């Protein structure tokens with residue numbers, strides 16, 4: 001107020017002086033004008049004289065000057081006084097308003113403080129238990145990085161007490177060195193960086209050290225605390241992740257093991273989700289099925305199976321190993337063995353199939369089976385052959401020893417018959433019976449010998465149909481006596497077969513006789529001949545002699561069918577054995593089929609005897625057709 | 630009369646067989662029969678008896694028929710004497726001429742033997 005009035009006063013005086021100077025100058029100019037005028041009108045006045053030397057001019061000028069100075073000064077005094085009063089009034093108002101403002105401000109500050117205190121208390125009350133009960137370690141750091149606050153978990157985790165932590169530099173307490181013991185510079189430390197740069201950091205590949213000198217893998221987050229835009233400290237939360245690390249390592253290890261197992265397996269290891277889409281495909285799978293991993297993933301698992309197996313229900317297969325047909329990328333099918341397991345994950349149910357290509361095993365199995373059957377057949381043959389041979393040797397010996405006494409008896413009978421009186425009928429009958437007995441004994445021996453004789457065949461190109469007709473003639477008498485109807489289905493123009501006709505006739509006679517014996521009440525005897533090309537190995541089921549044919553061979557066959565009793569299963573295996581007969585003594589010796597099969601075998605042929613579906617027996621004899629040219 | 634009778638030598642190790650056969654042949658009245666049961670004596674018996682035909686067994690303990698037949702064939706005075714093998718080693722089916730030699734299979738009836746002898750003497 002004082003400065004204001006002084007300054008304004010000085011300014012006003014200067015302005016007044018300036019105005020006065022201006023007015024004076026103006027008046028002085030007037031004086032010179034007046035003087036010029038005066039000179040003009042009063043030519044007697046001396047030129048170049050001072051106007052002030054003119055008394056009235058001097059008087060006028062003095063009056064004018066006085067009036068001007070006093071009016072200017074008075075105006076300024078009035079102006080000054082009015083200004084002073086205005087300023088004094090407004091400054092009083094301003095002071096009043098400022099005081100009110102200051103009072104309001106003080107009130108607000110008090111309220112604010114109360115609010116903050118209330119808030120702090122609230123935070124304290126609410127946060128303390130949370131911080132105290134938190135499993136994570138929580139430390140508050142000041143700007144220097146010293147620990148200003150630590151919760152009990154922080155103390156427990158670092159193996160010390162809360163009061164031991166407070167005030168200590170965090171870096172030296174928590175991680176002065178790295179996991180491997182090398183020093184850890186403060187400038188590298190992410191927590192320190194949080195304080196320096198205000199950046200949040202999350203770290204999970206470091207260790208914190210405990211008071212006892214041991215360390216633990218840690219995950220920590222450091223967050224800067226800002227107040228009004230400036231960093232005032234940081235919060236570090238941390239937890240011991242030993243278990244997690246172990247879990248992760250275990251997981252990593254097991255994943256690695258799993259991968260190395262699946263990738264190195266020869267078997268296909270394939271996993272699919274519940275909707276059957278493939279999610280895992282190993283190298284074995286690629287080898288077996290031909291699809292690369294990228295072609296397989298996401299496609300349906302069932303695509304790997306042959307069409308007819310795709311609709312199979314998976315559920316009953318779980319936990320089992322089943323054999324199915326697989327389908328390769330190239331469209332080829334192959335036998336496979338599949339083991340199916342299920343597992344559940346958060347995403348739902350999954351299947352894992354372990355699949356093995358068993359083509360080779362199947363082939364080996366088939367071969368083994370084949371070899372086995374062959375071996376079995378061979379064994380049977382060998383046993384049979386051995387039996388035959390010993391029987392043969394026996395037969396030859398027996399035949400010789402028996403025939404000599406038989407010939408003595410026969411001679412004796414012949415002699416006695418000659419000596420008897422012709423009238424003695426009874427005696428003659430006795431001798432006749434004796435002679436028949438000798439003949440029968442002789443025929444047994446002969447059968448034995450036929451069988452055992454290492455026969456030399458007289459082979460000629462023959463028509464099998466013709467040989468069959470001839471053989472039928474040989475048994476004409478027996479057929480006529482029976483009530484058996486003969487049906488002949490004999491092919492004409494059969495390829496020739498190299499045969500010993502007499503021996504083969506003997507074969508057919510044996511078979512015809514067996515058929516007739518099996519039909520005592522009559523029936524039908526069908527005799528059929530035909531030629532065919534062998535398109536598959538093996539033929540009818542039944543008791544079979546050695547197989548001599550190959551695929552593609554042309555064979556000439558004769559079939560003899562009867563409508564008789566048939567042969568029981570256990571007898572069927574014995575019918576080719578020498579002396580096996582079901583017929584009463586005198587009617588059969590059991591040598592018929594033994595000799596027959598021997599003769600057929602000597603011709604390189606086969607004989608099959610088995611029961612017919614319709615009843616009765618079918619005997620099939622086959623010979624290889626003679627090659628043309 | 631006796632001079633007309635044909636002389637038949639039977640060589641067989643079975644005495645009862647040779648006796649039966651001799652009786653059967655003699656009852657016809659046309660044969661003079663001599664039995665020899667030791668194969669090894671067969672040649673000597675033949676030289677002495679000078680038969681018109683020899684019926685020779687094959688399997689004999691001291692000398693087999695084949696050997697005896699060879700000796701007879703080698704003897705000047707006997708080489709043209711027919712030898713018929715009468716044996717159990719062949720079967721009825723096989724009898725007849727085997728390897729150039731006549732065979733009769735045992736057992737055989739007297740009439741068959743006589744038929745066979747007649748056939749050979751007629752040659």
Ligand SMILES: Nc1ncnc2c1ncn2[C@@H]1O[C@H](COP(=O)(O)OP(=O)(O)OP(=O)(O)O)[C@@H](O)[C@H]1O
Pocket residue numbers: 510514515518562564565566567575576580581582583587588589590591592593594617
């Ligand atoms: N067509 C057939 N029907 C029924 N059974 C048969 C037939 N063929 C053979 N058999 C049976 O096989 C057995 C042996 O036959 P095999 O011809 O070897 O001897 P056999 O007929 O008894 O005597 P033989 O030596 O007189 O022929 C017969 O006893 C009979 O049981």
Ligand SMILES: [Mg+2]
Pocket residue numbers: 510513514588592593
């Ligand atoms: Mg029979």
